[in-house]
Amino acid sequence: MTPAPLLDSIRKPADIRGLAPAELESLAGQMRQRIFEAVSTNGGHLASNLGVVELTIALHYCYDFGPYPGGPDWLMFDVGHQCYPHKMLTGRAGQFGTLRKRGSIAGFPVPEESPYDLFAVGHAGTAISTAVGMARGSQQQGKNNHVVAVVGDASIVNGLAFEGLNNAGTLKRQMLIILNDNGMSISQPQGAFSEYLERVRVSTTYEEFKRFSEKIVHRLPTTVGHAIEHAWDALCSSVKSAMWAGQMFEAMGIKYMGPIDGHDLPGLINFLAEIKHVDKPVVLHVKTQKGNGYEITKNEPTKFHSPAAFRVEGSPLVQNGCRVEINKGTGKNWTTAFADAAIAVAKRDSRVVTLTAAMPDGTGLSKFEKEIPERFIDTGICESHLVAMAAGMAKTGLRPIAAVYSTFIQRAFDQVWQEVALNKLPVIFALDRAGYVGDDGAVHHGFCDLAFLRPLPGMTLIAPTDEAELNRALRLSLKLDTAVAIRYPRDNVPTCNFEEEVLPELREQASGEWELGKSRMLIRHDGEADATLVVYGALAGSVLTAAELLSADGVKVDVVDARFCKPIDGAMLARVLRPGHPVLTVEDHSLENGFGSAVLEYANSHRLPTDQITRLGMPDRMIVHMTRKEQLTEVGLDPAGIVSSVKQAIERAGERSDVAPMPAERYV
Known part of the structure; x- marks a missing residue:
């Protein structure tokens, strides 16, 4: 044996000390x-x-x-x-x-x-x-x-x-x-x-x-x-x-x-x-030597820093002894979509430079570096320096795109405020890994970028719902004379037809404009809806699936693509917030000080009804490592969870009469 x-x-x-x-x-x-x-x-x-x-x-x-x-x-x-x-x-x-x-x-x-x-x-x-x-x-x-x-x-x-x-x-x-x-x-x-x-x-x-x-x-x-x-x-x-x-x-x-x-x-x-x-x-x-002991990892330490699961044929212990195929999954991810969009805008605009803090692969900018190396900078693990340097570059007339994980931009908050926002400089922050990140767990969840960026004067906050919107968001950002943060998750991105939707730029985006009933993505029922879902960002796919499931049950819901957390589209909000009509905000961010909070604040200050608002988002507790899909399911942000929340909101609306309770929050 x-x-x-x-x-x-x-x-x-202690068991090793006797060896x-x-x-x-x-x-x-x-x-x-x-x-x-x-x-x-x-x-x-x-x-x-x-x-x-x-x-x-x-x-x-x-x-x-x-x-x-x-x-x-x-x-x-x-x-x-x-x-x-x-x-x-x-x-x-x-x-x-x-x-x-x-x-x-x-x-x-x-x-x-x-x-x-x-x-x-x-x-x-x-x-x-x-x-x-x-x-x-x-x-x-x-x-x-x-x-x-x-x-x-x-x-x-x-x-x-x-x-x-x-x-x-x-x-x-x-x-x-x-x-x-x-x-x-x-x-x-x-x-x-x-x-x-x-x-x-x-x-x-x-x-x-x-x-x-x-x-x-x-x-x-x-x-x-x-x-x-x-x-x-x-x-x-x-x-x-x-x-x-x-x-x-x-x-x-x-x-x-x-x-x-x-x-x-x-x-x-x-x-x-x-x-x-x-x-x-x-x-x-x-x-020491990174990857020591295995030739394939020793020879390609960056590739094998944090790989997805992979298959090995042959012996990984010897030089040229094996072939490794890393599982790339199916579909295009948001990181790659951002890299492609950044390359596209940089080729159109010579002012564009890109920066990352030791994460060229993680942010997708290694692809940008290969295409336009003279306009790519890696600062090492120095997020604060990166942001301050980006401010300096913007001051000279460049348009820097700082690609940083949402969890890491926290480390540079002071520079985002003092050097960028306070000085009214047009730095674009591409916040990868926003929301739940899956098996990296709580240390990397991007759950508070809206909370600390939203108070900054002049800051524009965008969350695209698909690849076309991501491209438009970058192009719009270059036209604004203000700081912009674009957030997107560690997940696959809904693809688009570039020939029809992006390259001709038939439909330009206006800052702060939400959308209702967009032909391909979102839904409207011309005032006959039982409830309205207002989604901010990449959970739009889950929201649309939930809307289809609800429709099969005879429940009609309007779906609004918010696109902007700041500024708020007041005209659209006034349209959907009406007495007795349930409205649910959906976001992949902390409920505290997130998109839903921004909606409540705006509605309250403009005397719009808030008693039928329910906020769906990340609860006030740590979510441990598992797949992103499992994390979203655990907190009710999957299609089934959204369906349940909508039905509960409609039921509550039917029970309410003269008393207007406090806005509901969905905690699981």
């Missing part, structure tokens, strides 16, 4: 295989996790990252998508076959899932600051918990990471920052600091450090005290006139060590065991 894999015997991190070196190497191989199999089946973050297997094993071998709050050591991840090996070593290896599936383990750290996950985190740049906070909290309470932050995928260039480093240098106690330098961001690294690290890797100084580390990391006795710190200081002093990465960190009061080989497991264990006792902040520069 074939023995069970060693990995399945690991229930907690022999050869067993640890075997464990690393088994972990890589399981990660590869899980991601190939379910999709997920592949290359980044393959690159940190040895590092994660070494960290759990040397530190006691017990279940929180017990400790005694605490581990935080900066980019949460490099946590798969950590999850395996903390009792979740057996669930990896259902990674990112409903009811199973998430693709990011989740404290509710395991006490070994300290923070729910899916954004970059945060771990150093939270680690400083935990180090100070431990010290304030008279404790001495070891604190470790793993920073990867070039998130060290994020502004918050530098703020954290600046404050970490004032600590008078232990704190370890692992700079997981894989030479990559989510895509190709960007910026001067990444170039700085690259120069370190190929410099003479790096080779001296490498030779030095090779001499000591395999020979460290168990009780050296602070010998490694003093030896490192001596070497640093001898080469301080040369260029080396430690200069910046040392100037902040943080001890710098490295670079060392992040795939040398015995060396990592010896090195970490020693610097664990350095009683001051330390940056350990660890050189």
Whole structure:
């Protein structure tokens, strides 16, 4: 009988500390295989996790990252998508076959899932600051918990990471920052600091450090005290006139060590065991390779950063040993539709430039870069800088299109307000992944962009319902002398006939104009409707399906394509808000301060009846990872849920007489 894999015997991190070196190497191989199999089946973050297997094993071998709050050591991840090996070593290896599936383990750290996950985190740049906070909290309470932050995928260039480093240098106690330098961001690294690290890797100084580390990391006795710190200081002093990465960190009061080989497991264990006792902040520069262990992922780390499920023919372990086909699903998605639309408007208008923050593939702009590379900019994981730079470009007369996930534009809110809106500059924000994002889960849901963008003076907010509307929205945005945000989901886009609907531009769009009874998409019953559905954005397809189901039941509903959350189409709203007539707003956004709230505010200020308004949207609770379809069903935003809400609204309207209750909200 074939023995069970060693990995399945690991229930907690302490289980690996009794393993022999050869067993640890075997464990690393088994972990890589399981990660590869899980991601190939379910999709997920592949290359980044393959690159940190040895590092994660070494960290759990040397530190006691017990279940929180017990400790005694605490581990935080900066980019949460490099946590798969950590999850395996903390009792979740057996669930990896259902990674990112409903009811199973998430693709990011989740404290509710395991006490070994300290923070729910899916954004970059945060771990150093939270680690400083935990180090100070431990010290304030008279404790001495070891604190470790793993920073990867070039998130060290994020502004918050530098703020954290600046404050970490004032600590008078232990704190370890692992700079997981894989030479990559989510895509190709960007910026001067990444170039700085690259120069370190190929410099003479790096080779001296490498030779030095090779001499000591395999020979460290168990009780050296602070010998490694003093030896490192001596070497640093001898080469301080040369260029080396430690200069910046040392100037902040943080001890710098490295670079060392992040795939040398015995060396990592010896090195970490020693610097664990350095009683001051330390940056350990660890050189890893994204996708390590599998040739296909190592050779194409961007392609395999976060792939959908894929099929493999042959062996992925050797060069040219296999063929991989990534499941692309059926139909065109909104991201691709945006890329095509951006290319089209850029070819018509030389003012157009596009920007992204380390997400050229995720936002579709890698396609734009291939077509018009001179008008494409990737800032790295620096959303705040991206927005401020876009404002500067707009000031010169350009028309920048900033393609940013809805969840990430939150990180740049101050710049959207101060640099863009306050200065009345025409920056276009293309907000991908608006609404529920599916198996990435709560860390990436785009649920509050309307809430914080709607109050900004002069901001125009658009949500297209199909590809034709997306094209019109971009073209309209270029005509407006104001900031515009266009939101769309991670989903397939309803296609259109470009020859008839887009290229001739027979029907120009006016800012703020809603539509009722559009021939192809929407419906009207000439005042005979039992209710009206006002949909904002990509849920139009679900609304139309619901209208068809209702019609089959003898219920007539008008359907309005709102298109704009700001400005509101007051004329259309006055038409549909009439006494005794149920009106339901539908949106893929939080009910708090969303489109429905905008309708209520407008109606109230213009003395329109509000007692028959029901708002359908994202409820005030976290929705965990599952498919986007399952998420929409769970909160009643699928066709069946909308049908149910309409029938309930009509029933309530029939029961009401003289009393006008507060507007209803649909929470599931």
